[in-house]
Amino acid sequence: MEETSCNIIRFVRNKDPSRRTEAVVFDSCSCVKIEPTGSEGRYSIGFYTIRIVGGLVEIRDNNDNLLFREIEFKTQKDRAMWSHVLVEDARLYGFGGKDGPLDKRKWRRIVLRNTDPTMRYRSPEADPLYLNIPFYIMAKKGYAVGVYIDSPSYMEVHIDKKKGVITVEKIGTDLDVYIILGSSVKEVLDGYVKITGKPYMPPLWVLGFHQSKWSYKSEEEVMFIAKKFREYNIPCDAIHLDIDYMDGFKPFTWHPGRFPNPKHMIEQLHSMGFKVVVIVDPYIKIDDRDKLFLEGINKDYFVKDKKGGIFVARGWPGKSAMPNFLREEVRKWWGELYLRFYREYGVDGFKNDMNEPSTETRLRSYLGLGVKPKNMVFCRNGECLEIEKVGNIYALLECMGVYSTLRKTGRRFFILSRSGFAGIQRYSANWTGDIWSTWRHIRASVSMLLNMSLSGLFFIGADIGGFFPPFKKTNRKLYLRWIQLGVFYPFMRAHYAKARPPQEPWCFGKEALEIARRYIELRYSLLPYIYSLFRRAHIDGELIFRPLFYDFPYDEKAYDIDDQFMFGPSILVAPILHRKDQREIYLPGGYWLDYWSGEVYSGPKSISYTADLSIIPIFVRDGGILVFQEPQRYVGEKKVEKYDILVFSKERAGEFVIYEDDGISYDFERGIYTETKIMASPTQIQIKILHRGYEGVQHLRLRIFMEMKPKEVILDDSKYRFSYHDRWLEIETTKTNHEIRIEI
Numbered sequence: 001m002e003e004t005s006c007n008i009i010r011f012v013r014n015k016d017p018s019r020r021t022e023a024v025v026f027d028s029c030s031c032v033k034i035e036p037t038g039s040e041g042r043y044s045i046g047f048y049t050i051r052i053v054g055g056l057v058e059i060r061d062n063n064d065n066l067l068f069r070e071i072e073f074k075t076q077k078d079r080a081m082w083s084h085v086l087v088e089d090a091r092l093y094g095f096g097g098k099d100g101p102l103d104k105r106k107w108r109r110i111v112l113r114n115t116d117p118t119m120r121y122r123s124p125e126a127d128p129l130y131l132n133i134p135f136y137i138m139a140k141k142g143y144a145v146g147v148y149i150d151s152p153s154y155m156e157v158h159i160d161k162k163k164g165v166i167t168v169e170k171i172g173t174d175l176d177v178y179i180i181l182g183s184s185v186k187e188v189l190d191g192y193v194k195i196t197g198k199p200y201m202p203p204l205w206v207l208g209f210h211q212s213k214w215s216y217k218s219e220e221e222v223m224f225i226a227k228k229f230r231e232y233n234i235p236c237d238a239i240h241l242d243i244d245y246m247d248g249f250k251p252f253t254w255h256p257g258r259f260p261n262p263k264h265m266i267e268q269l270h271s272m273g274f275k276v277v278v279i280v281d282p283y284i285k286i287d288d289r290d291k292l293f294l295e296g297i298n299k300d301y302f303v304k305d306k307k308g309g310i311f312v313a314r315g316w317p318g319k320s321a322m323p324n325f326l327r328e329e330v331r332k333w334w335g336e337l338y339l340r341f342y343r344e345y346g347v348d349g350f351k352n353d354m355n356e357p358s359t360e361t362r363l364r365s366y367l368g369l370g371v372k373p374k375n376m377v378f379c380r381n382g383e384c385l386e387i388e389k390v391g392n393i394y395a396l397l398e399c400m401g402v403y404s405t406l407r408k409t410g411r412r413f414f415i416l417s418r419s420g421f422a423g424i425q426r427y428s429a430n431w432t433g434d435i436w437s438t439w440r441h442i443r444a445s446v447s448m449l450l451n452m453s454l455s456g457l458f459f460i461g462a463d464i465g466g467f468f469p470p471f472k473k474t475n476r477k478l479y480l481r482w483i484q485l486g487v488f489y490p491f492m493r494a495h496y497a498k499a500r501p502p503q504e505p506w507c508f509g510k511e512a513l514e515i516a517r518r519y520i521e522l523r524y525s526l527l528p529y530i531y532s533l534f535r536r537a538h539i540d541g542e543l544i545f546r547p548l549f550y551d552f553p554y555d556e557k558a559y560d561i562d563d564q565f566m567f568g569p570s571i572l573v574a575p576i577l578h579r580k581d582q583r584e585i586y587l588p589g590g591y592w593l594d595y596w597s598g599e600v601y602s603g604p605k606s607i608s609y610t611a612d613l614s615i616i617p618i619f620v621r622d623g624g625i626l627v628f629q630e631p632q633r634y635v636g637e638k639k640v641e642k643y644d645i646l647v648f649s650k651e652r653a654g655e656f657v658i659y660e661d662d663g664i665s666y667d668f669e670r671g672i673y674t675e676t677k678i679m680a681s682p683t684q685i686q687i688k689i690l691h692r693g694y695e696g697v698q699h700l701r702l703r704i705f706m707e708m709k710p711k712e713v714i715l716d717d718s719k720y721r722f723s724y725h726d727r728w729l730e731i732e733t734t735k736t737n738h739e740i741r742i743e744i
């Protein structure tokens with residue numbers, strides 16, 4: 001056992017503790033190591049007491065409250081079984097991308113095996129899905145304990161609700177567990193991020209709107225879509241190219257007939273303000289004339305089968321070999337291919353798909369002709385491991401290789417990954433895969449994304465409008481409700497499958513186009529707020545898309561809400577997730593400002609709210625501060641001249657740090673950024689420059705919600721001009737240290 005930080009305790013069985021997976025970045029060298037003599041012992045660490053009795057661990061706090069207790073550990077053939085107590089009334093969250101209710105205590109069995117569920121995804125019971133993480137949080141009011149199992153092997157978790165026991169059954173006899181103790185989910189997630197790393201800081205354009213389809217099939221079609229966005233003045237930053245841009249679906253190629261001049265096309269798109277994201281699948285066509293295949297064969301870079309030959313997958317290009325990302329040199333090789341593709345054609349981002357790994361093309365899997373991955377064998381340093389021992393880490397290692405190679409350019413890229421593992425937050429965004437165009441799935445997207453957040457993923461989204469089924473168009477109402485919700489996904493992309501009627505924002509009639517435009521514009525107006533949230537995530541591991549109990553840990557009811565969320569600290573979003581325009585909304589304690597009507601509510605209370613199709617219910621928290629800018633058609637279209645800062649501080653004080661940098665390079669790591677803290681209370685606002693390393697926006701317009709007209713506004717000891725209209729006090733000032741007093 002090892003003490004790694006005062007609230008993280010690691011214990012290792014049947015494994016050399018110096019071995020860690022690539023998911024772990026925590027360097028505990030400076031930490032105290034405790035070597036238990038035999039399997040008995042008692043240790044005091046910070047606020048906690050750890051007892052080991054009969055080889056089993058028990059952790060209590062200073063007041064002797066039980067926080068964590070093991071019940072059993074045993075090995076059987078090549079498996080380990082481990083049980084511990086699930087404290088009464090504690091909810092259970094985590095495990096990665098999971099459908100179904102947010103509280104996983106309601107589940108009986110959870111499977112951790114990265115897989116492509118294909119059409120099974122339609123059912124809420126489909127488990128596992130693409131992205132699984134052996135990390136979970138047990139939480140209730142005043143109590144939160146996290147468990148991270150550092151193993152890439154397949155696992156099953158059984159929950160005995162009645163007895164209050166969790167049993168983990170894993171492949172391999174080792175068990176390497178980090179227990180993270182805290183009084184809130186926030187503290188536990190802090191600990192988890194310490195272990196597996198902070199989310200990466202994306203370039204600013206990535207936070208704009210992305211439009212995607214499987215596939216825009218030719219240069220003409222891509223240009224048509226791009227022009228429509230500009231013609232209709234709908235902001236959009238990225239167009240995604242799906243598998244049909246490739247020649248015979250071979251990675252890093254272009255189809256000569258459909259995309260005869262990709263470099264020129266990308267230049268044109270860039271000049272219109274678009275970025276280009278291309279899909280990459282880890283399938284290399286088995287073909288003796290194919291250069292990439294020959295190189296991989298000669299260097300022995302491919303995944304093997306159990307007999308020592310190449311594992312033959314059925315990928316998009318047909319019979320395919322798959323790179324063995326467990327080896328560092330293969331990751332480098334793969335990364336270099338991306339880099340070359342960028343240098344040659346100027347693409348701006350990559351979508352790493354089918355990296356569970358999915359070893360069968362979709363069509364084959366529907367027809368039941370798929371090749372199952374169970375025969376895959378991954379060799380490195382003379383050791384060969386079957387997929388069930390390492391499979392869950394494949395996508396993480398792929399993204400790790402791609403990210404580190406692209407980083408050398410000094411430019412921030414965009415990587416989107418379907419699968420993943422603990423630590424994937426350091427390299428890529430993730431989405432929820434092939435979600436359906438149904439009311440059930442728009443609803444599921446909220447609880448799934450909340451659960452992904454609680455699994456340490458920050459940069460997440462779902463296919464806006466829904467991806468499947470083929471042949472059928474999403475209905476207009478669902479599309480609009482989804483666009484409205486998507487404004488508040490950390491990653492905002494519309495994407496849909498082949499053989500569906502067109503589903504771009506202008507395909508649902510004039511009124512729908514106006515509504516969609518208005519909401520995409522809202523996203524662009526909110527970019528300074530959103531970018532600042534990403535900075536907080538990057539620096540402090542603070543969640544962006546978060547459950548109500550993250551901000552209201554003492555509100556018992558908040559733990560059960562999974563159809564509303566907080567978007568950063570200031571905005572509560574209660575999306576409409578069904579045909580009806582009415583819904584119940586739970587507002588936790590304190591005042592809430594209805595963003596649209598200006599009505600002030602006082603929580604805790606549930607309200608019934610009717611939102612016609614032009615409205616998604618959003619509320620500003622008391623003490624909430626939002627930062628807006630003029631919407632643009634794409635990031636960087638015009639110089640941003642002014643921030644509009646909305647302040648709602650009725651009773652509670654609040655603060656928000658605005659973050660600015662160049663949005664594209666890594667210069668921020670050398671201090672080239674600016675942080676401006678806005679602190680607000682009902683009668684005072686302070687602007688404080690915390691760090692000035694980048695010029696950014698100078699002009700600030702404060703819009704302060706005040707029920708009564710103030711008598712005077714004092715800025716830095718002098719009377720200052722202001723305007724007051726319809727409960728909004730407006731003050732124009734500059735981005736320097738200021739003290740503003742409001743006399744009422």
Ligand code: GLC
Nearest residue numbers: 213214242243353418433434
């Ligand atoms: C998978 C992906 C989807 C993509 C399709 C074709 O289904 O999840 O996003 O469009 O493959 O490449």
